[in-house]
Amino acid sequence: MRRWVKVSVAAAVVLGVGGYVAQPYAQDWMLARDACDGVLPPDAVEQLTPEDAHLLDETSRLHGELGRYRCRLTAEGGSTGDGRLVVEAEAYTRRDDLDQQFMEIFPEEGFSPQATLPEGLPGFIDRHRLINLLLPCPSLGKDAEGRQRKLLVRTALGREANYGVPGAAYRTAVALANSASDRLGCGAEPLRAPTGGAVPRDPEDDAETVPLSEAGGTACGWMTEAGLPQDQGLRVAAGVNDAAPTGRCELTDRDGESKLSLVAWYGDWSNRLTSEHGVPRSMTATARCDGEAANFTLGRADDTPGIGEAVRRRLLKGFAEDQVRRRGCSGLRFS
Known part of the structure; x- marks a missing residue:
């Protein structure tokens, strides 16, 4: 840590000295301490702040009757004059607000880029690189x-945040989620922050893949038994987290180009994603999980030798059955 610890000690000694608190490093310490009602891990704020900037401002707003909470911390700079984003969180408990947010995250057909969270955190990283916890x-x-x-x-991080800092972003997101639960009367079991892990800069391009022959130990390991061709350099990207409201198994070629996508969405909000322009989508399956709808579908499927319609249906069946087994769902049906 370059600033916060040293400044916190110094500021504690000299807060009574006229003018000292106006100094940049003391302001950094005070803003980091007060931001988001004082729940942000100081070391994480230090690590996520741009190297060349001091902190600028912090705001927090609670609308308990509306089930909403928002806080924001900024650093100096930015073209609009209101600073560069360090961290921002928005929290919602009303069903209409949740549905609206999911519509923004998964517009139209719903095949937006996504990435899993480490150590079973109940959420995912969306196409805007926001950390979503449900x-x-x-x-x-x-x-x-x-x-x-x-x-x-x-939870959003500034584009200039140091994404390579292991665990800083996740510690921040977990602290914000636990605090929002308390402030909005949710009563959720407190989350534990993962011990490490860096947020990917791009949920799609940064996805890790393994050769199909080595995918047996991944969350998409059932693909190894689906009769896929073994001689085309196919690879598997496993984007499945059993606690998240969405999951994905991706099949790519050796250059990382997507050849086939299988996606799961959990919650009644996802029913709108099972049709295209009002027409029911082919290659879909449905189930009931925790009292709400679950939808599974096969999306992008480029022409690949050895992966015809029969194999695709077998892939959808294997994916949906694996997901239902993992989640303890019931009533699995195929279109």
Whole structure:
């Protein structure tokens, strides 16, 4: 740590000295301490702040009656004059707000880039590189349709954040989610921050792949038994987290180009994704998981020798059955 610890000690000694608190490093310490109602890990803020900037401003807003919370921390710079983003979080507990957010994350057909979170955190990284965490809210009961109310917390990092810092972004997102749960009366079981892991700069391009023959130990290992051709250099990207509201198994060629995608969405919000322009999508499956809809579909499927319609249907069947088994779902049906 370059600044916060040294400044916190110094500031504690000289806060009474006129004018000192206006100095840049003391302001850094005070803003880091107060941002997001004081829940941000100081070392993580230090690591996520651009190297060439001091902190500029922090804001927090709680609308308990609306089930919303928002906070933001900025650093000096930026073209608009309101600073560069360091971290921002938005939290929602109302069903309409959650559905609206998921519509933004997964527009149209729903095949937006996504990446998994480490150590089973209940969420995913979306196409905007936001860390999304979705938690059940036992203290808020169920909505009018008998569904468990939930808390969605979306955490954004500045584009200049040091994404290579192991665990800093996830420690921040977890701290914000736990705090939002308390402030909005959610009552979720507190999350534990992962011990490491860096946020990918691009959820799609940075996805790790393994050769098909070596995918047996991944969350998409069932693909090794699906009768796929073994002589075309196919690789597997496993984007499955059993606690997340979405998951993905991707088949790519040796150059990383996607050849076939299988996606799962969990929650009634996803029912709109099972049709194209009002026409039911082919190659889909449905189930019931935790009292809500689950939808599985085969998306992009480029022409690849040895992967015809029969193999694709076998892949969808294997994917949906594996997901249902992992989640303890019921009522699996195929279109």
